[in-house]
Amino acid sequence: MRKFQRISNEKSQEPTKEQMVRYKDFASLSHKYERLAKRPKRPLYKDPKLFLLLLIIGLMFLLVFLES
Amino acid sequence: MFKKKTHTVLDESRQIELAQKDHRHFGPLYERYFEQIFRFIFKRLGGNEEAAGDLVQQCFMKAMANIGKYEDRGLPFSAWLYRIAQNEVNMFFRAEKKNYSVEITDRQLYSILEESGENSIQQGDLDQLIEIINNLDETQADLIELRFFQELSFKEIADIYQISEANAKMRIYRLLEKINTNWKRES
Numbered sequence: 001m002r003k004f005q006r007i008s009n010e011k012s013q014e015p016t017k018e019q020m021v022r023y024k025d026f027a028s029l030s031h032k033y034e035r036l037a038k039r040p041k042r043p044l045y046k047d048p049k050l051f052l053l054l055l056i057i058g059l060m061f062l063l064v065f066l067e068s
Numbered sequence: 069m070f071k072k073k074t075h076t077v078l079d080e081s082r083q084i085e086l087a088q089k090d091h092r093h094f095g096p097l098y099e100r101y102f103e104q105i106f107r108f109i110f111k112r113l114g115g116n117e118e119a120a121g122d123l124v125q126q127c128f129m130k131a132m133a134n135i136g137k138y139e140d141r142g143l144p145f146s147a148w149l150y151r152i153a154q155n156e157v158n159m160f161f162r163a164e165k166k167n168y169s170v171e172i173t174d175r176q177l178y179s180i181l182e183e184s185g186e187n188s189i190q191q192g193d194l195d196q197l198i199e200i201i202n203n204l205d206e207t208q209a210d211l212i213e214l215r216f217f218q219e220l221s222f223k224e225i226a227d228i229y230q231i232s233e234a235n236a237k238m239r240i241y242r243l244l245e246k247i248n249t250n251w252k253r254e255s
Contacts, residue, residue, distance in 0.1 A: 002161040002209070005169040006177065006198050013171075015110040015117065023106065023121035026098045032125075033091060033132050 080145060084138065091132050098128055101146055105153050111218055112157045114170040123160060127153045147227035154228060158206065172198070172217060180216050184244040186251070200250045208243055215240050 045051060080100075086093035105127060110120040130152050138148060161168055177194045180201075186193075201212055214220045214228070226236035 001164060001167050003167040003169055003202055004172050004198055004209075006174065006194055007171045008174055013111050013115055015107055015115075015120070019110075019117050020103050020106050023124060024102050026095050029098070029125055029128055029132075030092060030095070033129055036129075037091070037133065 081140060084135065084140070084145060087132075087135050088138070091135075094128075094132050094135065097131075097145070101149050102128070104146060105149055108150060108218065109153055109157055112170070112213065113160075113168075119160065123153070123156050127156045130156070141230075143227050143230070147224075147230075150224075150228045151230075154210070158210070161206075170213075170217075176217050180212065180244070180247070183216070184248045184251075186248070196251065196254060197247070200247055200254070203250075204243075204247075208246075211240055211243055212247075 080097075083093065083096050087097060102124070106120060106124045109123050109127070110117065113120050113123070127149070131149055134152075138145075174194060177197055181193070181197065201209060204212065211225070214225050215222075220228075222233050222236045222240070225240075226233045229236065231239075
């Protein structure tokens with residue numbers, strides 16, 4: 001939550017050139033964006049562990065279903 | 069604050085088109101608007117440099133991700149960026165567990181009172197005014213902040229909210245009336 005607070009002294013609220021330069025970096029932004037947007041999606045059949053886990057869960061459900 | 073449409077318009081629309089096709093072409097737009105957006109966020113956060121740095125990166129990240137959806141409706145491109153920045157700042161305020169203090173100078177407070185027609189102002193009145201502003205809802209406080217603390221023009225506010233200039237003026241004057249009413253009730 002934001003709360004406004006009164007101050008009597010008039011201090012500058014403008015950022016300095018140095019402060020702006022410190023955060024201005026398109027290369028890093030672009031790199032971060034690529035990492036987020038082009039995250040390699042591994043298909044299920046290429047992940048044997050996850051595939052096996054899902055298969056076991058599926059089989060358990062099938063067994064429970066057949067038992068009842 | 070918003071750059072007027074000049075001979076660079078064609079260049080800019082071309083740059084936007086290129087960025088829509090490939091995010092790597094977003095660079096020139098980033099270079100052009102980074103300082104404006106940083107300044108806007110920095111002031112809204114009351115000078116918190118580190119948080120402003122993080123938010124400005126998030127803001128441009130979102131702009132890059134959504135530039136494909138951007139449509140030129142005759143408003144400056146910067147207005148679209150300001151809208152993203154405005155949302156990011158509001159999300160930041162909402163996520164803060166404790167109250168986040170934004171410092172306001174007496175001069176900025178006087179400008180609200182003058183605009184709402186109050187001429188006889190004393191120092192104690194300013195504390196009362198801060199109390200009234202703190203009790204406004206988020207959208208109303210945003211409008212007051214943009215107009216009186218960020219010192220944006222009605223046109224700039226209208227562009228951010230995608231409303232007409234007359235509508236922006238009306239909203240702010242109604243808000244000033246509300247502040248004035250609350251003011252008289254409390255004093």
